[in-house]
Amino acid sequence: MYTQSLSIPDGDPKGPRKVENPEYEAEFNARIDAGGFIEAKDWMPEKYRKTLIRQISQHAHSEIVGMLPEGNWITRAPSLKRKAILLAKVQDEGGHGLYLYAAAETLGVSRDELTEGLLSGKAKYSSIFNYPTLTWADIGVIGWLVDGAAIMNQIPLCKCSYGPYARAMIRVCKEESFHQRQGYDLLLQMMKGTPEQREMVQDAVDRWWFPSIMMFGPHDSDSVHTETTRWGIKRISNDDLRQKFVDATVKQAEVLGVSLPDPDLKWNEARGHYDFGTIDWEEFWDVVGGHGQCNVDRLAARNKAWDDGAWVREAAMAHAEKQAARALAA
Amino acid sequence: MVADMTQATPPSLEHVEYVLRLGDNALILGQRLSEWCGRAPVLEEDLALANMALDLIGQSRLLLTHAGRLEGKGRDEDQMAFLRVERDYRNLTMVEVPNEDFGRTTVRNFLFSAFQVLLWEKLVASSDSELAAIAAKSLKEARYHLNHSAEWVIRLGDGTEVSHARTQAALDYLWPYSAELFAANPTDDAVSAAAIGPAWGELEAAWEAMVLPVLSEATLVVPARTPFKTFGKFGRHSEHMGHLLATMQYMQRTYPGATW
Numbered sequence A: 001m002y003t004q005s006l007s008i009p010d011g012d013p014k015g016p017r018k019v020e021n022p023e024y025e026a027e028f029n030a031r032i033d034a035g036g037f038i039e040a041k042d043w044m045p046e047k048y049r050k051t052l053i054r055q056i057s058q059h060a061h062s063e064i065v066g067m068l069p070e071g072n073w074i075t076r077a078p079s080l081k082r083k084a085i086l087l088a089k090v091q092d093e094g095g096h097g098l099y100l101y102a103a104a105e106t107l108g109v110s111r112d113e114l115t116e117g118l119l120s121g122k123a124k125y126s127s128i129f130n131y132p133t134l135t136w137a138d139i140g141v142i143g144w145l146v147d148g149a150a151i152m153n154q155i156p157l158c159k160c161s162y163g164p165y166a167r168a169m170i171r172v173c174k175e176e177s178f179h180q181r182q183g184y185d186l187l188l189q190m191m192k193g194t195p196e197q198r199e200m201v202q203d204a205v206d207r208w209w210f211p212s213i214m215m216f217g218p219h220d221s222d223s224v225h226t227e228t229t230r231w232g233i234k235r236i237s238n239d240d241l242r243q244k245f246v247d248a249t250v251k252q253a254e255v256l257g258v259s260l261p262d263p264d265l266k267w268n269e270a271r272g273h274y275d276f277g278t279i280d281w282e283e284f285w286d287v288v289g290g291h292g293q294c295n296v297d298r299l300a301a302r303n304k305a306w307d308d309g310a311w312v313r314e315a316a317m318a319h320a321e322k323q324a325a326r327a328l329a330a
Numbered sequence B: 001m002v003a004d005m006t007q008a009t010p011p012s013l014e015h016v017e018y019v020l021r022l023g024d025n026a027l028i029l030g031q032r033l034s035e036w037c038g039r040a041p042v043l044e045e046d047l048a049l050a051n052m053a054l055d056l057i058g059q060s061r062l063l064l065t066h067a068g069r070l071e072g073k074g075r076d077e078d079q080m081a082f083l084r085v086e087r088d089y090r091n092l093t094m095v096e097v098p099n100e101d102f103g104r105t106t107v108r109n110f111l112f113s114a115f116q117v118l119l120w121e122k123l124v125a126s127s128d129s130e131l132a133a134i135a136a137k138s139l140k141e142a143r144y145h146l147n148h149s150a151e152w153v154i155r156l157g158d159g160t161e162v163s164h165a166r167t168q169a170a171l172d173y174l175w176p177y178s179a180e181l182f183a184a185n186p187t188d189d190a191v192s193a194a195a196i197g198p199a200w201g202e203l204e205a206a207w208e209a210m211v212l213p214v215l216s217e218a219t220l221v222v223p224a225r226t227p228f229k230t231f232g233k234f235g236r237h238s239e240h241m242g243h244l245l246a247t248m249q250y251m252q253r254t255y256p257g258a259t260w
């Protein structure tokens, strides 16, 4: 019991903020029901905290791992303008990773712990980045479809109940829509080009379409979201988001002049939406389970970067300690 | 654009060559730094390296566009960047050697950005007004690159035994390449006579005054000069250059005439 008196004495008559307390829980629920934000210093149920840590860190890891498939084309970008755009985009994704890690840290985990989760393979990241980038057109298609699907997923998060996450998402979403426009512009340019360029775009769309619509996750009937919905973390269901994305994308594909690789994709007047074909969930779970083409390579690349950089991080710490000691002696 | 239009005489070959040197240094180092994407020791450095690469690619676009106009053969930035043969690139050999590790990358950024700062400081007063404008923009970037890399040189040199040894090895490797910065060439004489820019040899003392104190604070030993010579800025490169170009030129060579 002594340990409890050491935990965050905040002078609240109801006791330390960390303990489970029905009064706190009632306040918390009322705030969420009223559409208010929970901030880092507020009381929150332990499960809410854990759920958010998992979700925010998975998102951060996805941004970081996502740098790899696109980084694969920076050195081979076909023009200086496109090289600069891609460099800036990948830099943005790293920045998203940074502020998402910072948002997760407000929940009481360190970036090192989260990194360790990624490197050991315990933590997940978005499966889409376990698909390979085979041609330059993949860079455009990732911007258009993958960033596009990410935006669909993330716009509702700008209103999620946890303040630091919601605010990070507002900034992230702005940049993601910029990426989507740039990706689409890259493809428009290629579609105006030679037959080889147009084939390259179609091939990339054929490979990325289904993986992109898998990004919304399993069907609502197969996924459990009751608590995240009640807590205002997840506000729109997987299937609704996926439908919104398909509806928006079909027209963009028409303007671009590519076909989407799904013979069952057609307008349903009665529903007011596009119907689409069966998603290969076996493929989805295989990739989630570690058997995508790039799972092993992606994790190896992150681990190599981390291991190769150990001496640098140690040097920075040693130097900072020496500086502090020198300042003290002076 | 304005500069070459108002010139009474057509730009000299030396003028073109001088601008190409500047543009190719930025291009090739930008290409090398972009190889770091997703591989840096910490996320913050991943962003910093990408940012430097982006600055350098941006500088190369302005400089190669300008060189193309001066040359007057209708070549744009991409034709200059992607469609020349190796012997026509005018970058320093130092910027084309492989990144190796964060130590070599950092020491190179430091040695090179110090040189770039000095160069841009002079070039803001160039008789070529386009070049002067590029210099003014690039100077701010180079100063940031210099500060950032100098801080890291000190951290790594002073940090641990391992980091000290690796950084010293990087300096030992790169220092001989730095002689090429100041090697004499008729291009420099012609360009400095026309007040386009300084002869690079003139910058040696100022460069040493800039880099030596930082290396000393980093507890690194500056190697003695040796007879080692390189000739990248005259178009004779290292074995590494062809591989770098093979990667960089891949798309333009594979799909001739396509627009991206």
Ligand SMILES: [Fe+2]
Residues within 6 Å of the ligand: A063, A092, A093, A096, A172, A176
């Ligand atoms: Fe992102």
Ligand SMILES: [Fe+2]
Residues within 6 Å of the ligand: A063, A096, A150, A172, A176
């Ligand atoms: Fe994202």
Ligand SMILES: [Fe+2]
Residues within 6 Å of the ligand: A093, A147, A175, A176, A179
């Ligand atoms: Fe993005």
